Amino acid sequence: MCARIRGPFEYNNKEEFKEKLLEWIGDVFYDILPEYGYEVREEQIYTAFQSADAFCNNNIHLAEAGLGTGKTFAYLLTAFAYARFSGKPVVIACASTALQEQLAGSEGDIAILSKLLELEIDARMAKDPHQYICDAKVNDTTDEVSTMSDEVNEWINKTNRGERSEIPSMPDRVWKWIGWDESMACDICSSRGFCKLVKAKEHYWQTKDLIIVDHEVFFNDLWTRDERIANGQLPILPSYSAVIFDEGHKILLPAAMQAGEHINQEEMEHMIDAIEEIQGARDSFLSSAISMEHAFHEFFTNLNWHLIKDDCSKRLSIRISDDLLKTANAFKKTLNHLLMDFQIEQELYMESLSANQIQAYEGQIERATIALEQFCRNKGVDIISWVDGGDGSFWVVPRNLSELLNKKLYQKEIPVVFTSATLSNEGDFDYFIRTIGLKNVTKSTVGSPFDLENQVVVYMNPSSNCKKDDLNHKIETLVSLLNQNGGRALVLTNSMEEVRMIRKGLGKYKLPFEILWEDKGERGFLVRTFRQEETSVLIGSNFWEGVDVPGEALTLLIVWQLPFPTRDPIIEVQRKEARQQGLDVAKTVDYPEMGLKLKQGCGRLIRTQNDQGAIIILDHVIGTRWESVVMGALPAGAKIRTIGEVNFN
Numbered sequence: 001m002c003a004r005i006r007g008p009f010e011y012n013n014k015e016e017f018k019e020k021l022l023e024w025i026g027d028v029f030y031d032i033l034p035e036y037g038y039e040v041r042e043e044q045i046y047t048a049f050q051s052a053d054a055f056c057n058n059n060i061h062l063a064e065a066g067l068g069t070g071k072t073f074a075y076l077l078t079a080f081a082y083a084r085f086s087g088k089p090v091v092i093a094c095a096s097t098a099l100q101e102q103l104a105g106s107e108g109d110i111a112i113l114s115k116l117l118e119l120e121i122d123a124r125m126a127k128d129p130h131q132y133i134c135d136a137k138v139n140d141t142t143d144e145v146s147t148m149s150d151e152v153n154e155w156i157n158k159t160n161r162g163e164r165s166e167i168p169s170m171p172d173r174v175w176k177w178i179g180w181d182e183s184m185a186c187d188i189c190s191s192r193g194f195c196k197l198v199k200a201k202e203h204y205w206q207t208k209d210l211i212i213v214d215h216e217v218f219f220n221d222l223w224t225r226d227e228r229i230a231n232g233q234l235p236i237l238p239s240y241s242a243v244i245f246d247e248g249h250k251i252l253l254p255a256a257m258q259a260g261e262h263i264n265q266e267e268m269e270h271m272i273d274a275i276e277e278i279q280g281a282r283d284s285f286l287s288s289a290i291s292m293e294h295a296f297h298e299f300f301t302n303l304n305w306h307l308i309k310d311d312c313s314k315r316l317s318i319r320i321s322d323d324l325l326k327t328a329n330a331f332k333k334t335l336n337h338l339l340m341d342f343q344i345e346q347e348l349y350m351e352s353l354s355a356n357q358i359q360a361y362e363g364q365i366e367r368a369t370i371a372l373e374q375f376c377r378n379k380g381v382d383i384i385s386w387v388d389g390g391d392g393s394f395w396v397v398p399r400n401l402s403e404l405l406n407k408k409l410y411q412k413e414i415p416v417v418f419t420s421a422t423l424s425n426e427g428d429f430d431y432f433i434r435t436i437g438l439k440n441v442t443k444s445t446v447g448s449p450f451d452l453e454n455q456v457v458v459y460m461n462p463s464s465n466c467k468k469d470d471l472n473h474k475i476e477t478l479v480s481l482l483n484q485n486g487g488r489a490l491v492l493t494n495s496m497e498e499v500r501m502i503r504k505g506l507g508k509y510k511l512p513f514e515i516l517w518e519d520k521g522e523r524g525f526l527v528r529t530f531r532q533e534e535t536s537v538l539i540g541s542n543f544w545e546g547v548d549v550p551g552e553a554l555t556l557l558i559v560w561q562l563p564f565p566t567r568d569p570i571i572e573v574q575r576k577e578a579r580q581q582g583l584d585v586a587k588t589v590d591y592p593e594m595g596l597k598l599k600q601g602c603g604r605l606i607r608t609q610n611d612q613g614a615i616i617i618l619d620h621v622i623g624t625r626w627e628s629v630v631m632g633a634l635p636a637g638a639k640i641r642t643i644g645e646v647n648f649n
């Protein structure tokens, strides 16, 4: 018989659990944490009570909490107590691996809370499988071993869990040789049951309290769970009693991508090369491979003609035509042929390809076939498709994500909490609720506990300056602002095209500080340099979120252009649906989307209660239709001035 797991307090029934939970939360925030120097923050306590209430009533809850609220501690207390109460772990889904570490790493928030409250919180990370070493790949790297550093070789020999985070200096080039990827067919691997990835899964399956995942892992489990169980396989995650989405505003894209399929051109080319080099393959098989290769190139060439070019979007929409569907269909047929030939004559290829490779190629062909099948069905009306602006992958994802979420998650009747600093436009959650198809939800919103009135001044471009809205004038204003502030600025643009325009414009000026350009370095490196080089200026379209630079290195935030949404295919679908419902597309999609992104961007400036700074919006706001949306996205209480009044001295 299992020993009873001690919870943070005693109770006899569900009613008493709720009562005691609220009492305990009050004790922790009003008495225990202040003893260790933590401030009493009413915003944090309110958020904690709201989350507790949602858990106890099985609600879906939207908990918006401004920067500095301490929302992580606020939801962790309830998550831990509820896991003990329900006897099943609670899942916390974060937006990235780095945030998983921040929460559950050895010095993360859970470890700190555990220590302060003298509780043994059992929290384990279920990371993206790409973050783990694959023993089968390591065994195949004999040629590459000599080129790996001693540090990497030593780590490979001694690591128990094989997590990439254990060795931060690992180059991407080396990780490609030894880290797990989709081409590995675990189902038929002889190391299955013994390898580190499998052990990692066994480890997090045994957690008692919390499983910390990223959004991708969570949705991969959610969409495949029923099928895996029906096939007698273990799902990715064990059974859980509740879900908390940290950075909940970011779930739509990972949810869509995990529910969809894609064709990566580079991987397809590798597979074609490998197949065509098979020794002793029959002519009919090679002819199937060659036909597939032709159809593949024809499809992607035609696809390229059908892309809606947009410099501002990372995903390019596709104009679906009969001609494109015809080439997609032809490509699909050649894939089907090749797959049949592959399966019938598998033994012939065993000498040239490992069983693992054969299985991986079959999987790749099957996934590509599914993507094309969904694309062609009903002329693409049931799907959203795009081409990735970075690696050129072709993506097909279901259009009915809200229905899927409803069926697989909301109807489970378990508590689900979405937390973020940006879920609403001035307390109006409608846009977020609509995008992810929520129906009955409870909501809470609290602002930042910082003294924003005295920490931030916002300067606007008055509409009377419209006639001066030319690039030269904007560049002159930018130079003047940067000089007055001595650099120390983050300039947010809406596209890489704007970044290039600014670089060209600044070319004739000699600025006495370093400029860090988004396209001239890896994101993490740029943000670290920006933090360390106090007078540097960071310019880019990709820094509206995830830049945390407290102190003197960031005292000026310049919005070069308001972040109106692009022609991103996911946004386009929302626009289309709004139009079909007779709604004003700008008001129901574009303005709220812009408002949420602007709110995120403004949140980069003040990171602690000691920070001070200015936000400058160079785009026009005053007198526009979106003025109130912009005002609602600015730090609450901040003083508003016109750009002419700027005086940083």
Ligand code: SF4
Residues within 6 Å of the ligand: 133, 134, 135, 136, 137, 180, 184, 185, 186, 187, 189, 190, 191, 192, 193, 195, 196, 197, 198
């Ligand atoms: S089971 Fe999968 S991850 Fe483990 S060694 Fe085999 S292929 Fe690699």
